[in-house]
Amino acid sequence: MIPPHGNTLVDRYLDTERSQQLRSEFDTAPQITLDQNLFYDFVNLASGAYSPLKGFMTQHDFLKVVNDLSLESGEPWPLPIVLDVSTETANNVSPGERAGLRGPDGEPIGFIDIEEVYRYSVDDTCQQVFGTTDSEHPGVQAFREKKPFFIGGEITAFEDVTPSAKHFLKPAEARVLFNHNGWETVVGFQTRNVPHRAHEYLQKSALELTDGILIQPKIGEKKAGDYTNEAILSAYETLVEDYYPENTAVLTIFSSRMWYAGPREAIFDSIVRKNYGCTHFIVGRDHAGVGDYYGDFESQAIFDQFSDLGIEPLQYPYAFFCYQCDGVVSEKVCPHDSTDRVEPSGTELRRTLRAGEQPDPKLMRPEVAEDILSMDDVFVTD
Template sequence: MLEPHGGRLVDRVLEGRSASELDDVPSITLTPPQFQEAVSIATGRLSPLEGFLNKNDFLKVVHDMTLEDGTTWPLPVVLDVDGEAASEIVPGERVRLDRPDGTPVGYIDAEEVYKHNKTETVKHVFGTDDDSHPGVRNYLDRDDFLVGGPISLFSEVRHGDYDLFPKETRVLFNHRNWDTVVGFQTRNAPHRAHEYIQKSALEQVDGLLVQPKIGAKKAGDYTDRTIIDAYGALIEHYYPHENVSLSVFPSKMRYAGPREAIFDALVRKNQGCTHFVVGRDHAGVKDFYDGFDAHTIFDEIDDIGIEPLFYNYSFYCTVCDGMVSQKICPHSDDEQIHPSGSKIREMIRSGTHPSEKMMRPEVADVIMDAEQPFVTADEGEEST
């Protein structure tokens, strides 16, 4: 099986430890996204990270997309705190980490407390400092100080029934004799183009891991529950069950375009995938990125040990009478029915059932029957 990124699957879970030993130390109450990142670090999803980034690693990631030791890493994973909290933390000492509800969940061995230049950071990470970009706005809203150092959690924390840790998906892939596995990242309920790409990718490998990103999203995105239930319906009715697995990646969306494509690929590498689908405008938003920036960035970095599978625009062609892509369909735009995610969401909001050429009826039924299929505020969701 493919090695985790950095050569070792990180495990920072200390079963059996008690929070009482940290009663007299400073504490940080994690936000829901920080909590998700702490869990992903501790369970190996973000290998080789063993904690939140120290200053040198942070600067290297922002400017060069590598850690200080040269390992490719595209996005800063940081723990931000305000000035009051920062003043109570002594570098070299242990700080308790609490869940968003205040329950102790682990600790960080604080090695550094440092300030970060948020405007400079967003220019490098997102390619813009325009605060109409949701990822930029979110980062600029962070507190001014960062705490770096390795973390440990008292126990594993699972975000719902579909949350499979890397050590578990690796066992699952071995059990199913999948030597090659393609990972598919999504923040949407599936339409026909998603299905076409996934099945095209599955033709090349032994298994498919569909792994929606669950967590904070922008207003108008599908809710976590809707995405999971919609994929459940698609897999039940249209996929070979022995070749497909549905899991989740608890994480906020950063909308960092090409950098997030690399990040998402590395997470699936740690899950045990050998291949990763990179479609059009991966993790993009509005027109901040070219549709294929997420493809070309893989030529600009060192080999990261997982093979990207690049896909072009996919659509239903009335002449071909099926789902196709630009690469294989010779017909005019007039014959193409594009299953645009924004168009489908508009139809659902208006009570119109999307055509079967755009979305499977079983999937559309799940969405239209949902009490609240869309995120109503930028704060997003903590878990499923």
């Protein structure tokens, strides 16, 4: 099976005996409470989804990632995984100290061994990571809301700390499942949307080249107007059950916020799927994009900068339904012009679903649409 990023799958979970021992010491340590996004980062660090990272980034790794898209050790890495804290918290902890970490519900989840406490430039970071300092960009807006200090250091997690969500698998568990299924090649598909027919076309085109597919919605904080996590998962449950042969598709979640970082997020998402055991990763049009901040195929072009990712990107052009071809096809294989096409506009699909109407079955499977329309909360609100 494909090795994880950095060649070792990180596991920062404590065993039961050590967890019990350290829980007894928890209240005597300085305390830091994580919000939901930081909790997801914590779990991804502990489970190895962020291998080779063992904790929140120290300043050297942070600056190297922001400016050079790599860690100090040389491995490619595009997004800063950081623990932000208030000035008050920063003044109350010191390098060399161990701080207790609590989840969003206040429950103890583990520790961080503090190596550094440091400040950062918001504008410089946003310009490098998102290509803009415009606060209308949701990724920039989220970064501007971070607290003024970062704490860097390795983490340890208590043995029972995981998201309370369906379809959660640690990377090690996914690798066991792939082996059990006899899959030597696995393609990863990351999404933040409910599935339409063009998504299905990309997935099945990639599945023709591999033994199995990991369909992994990104389940976490999103901007207003995006689909809710529940709608995405339910729609994919219906699609996989009705339209995929048995033992060809695994549906699991990647617990993480959307960064809306376009090309950098495409590299990040591919590395995470490599850690899960994927050998290939689907990169479609405008991966992790938002508005007009990135070109339609910038997220594909960035892979040309990396010769050592260790996972093969499968780059697909625009897909649509063509009346002349009588099916869902892509620009690469369809010779017909736009008058023969029904294109899967995300904006139009949202408008139709908001109105309680069934989208054209050429764009979305009726069973999937019915499932979505049966839900109370389909879209994220402010």
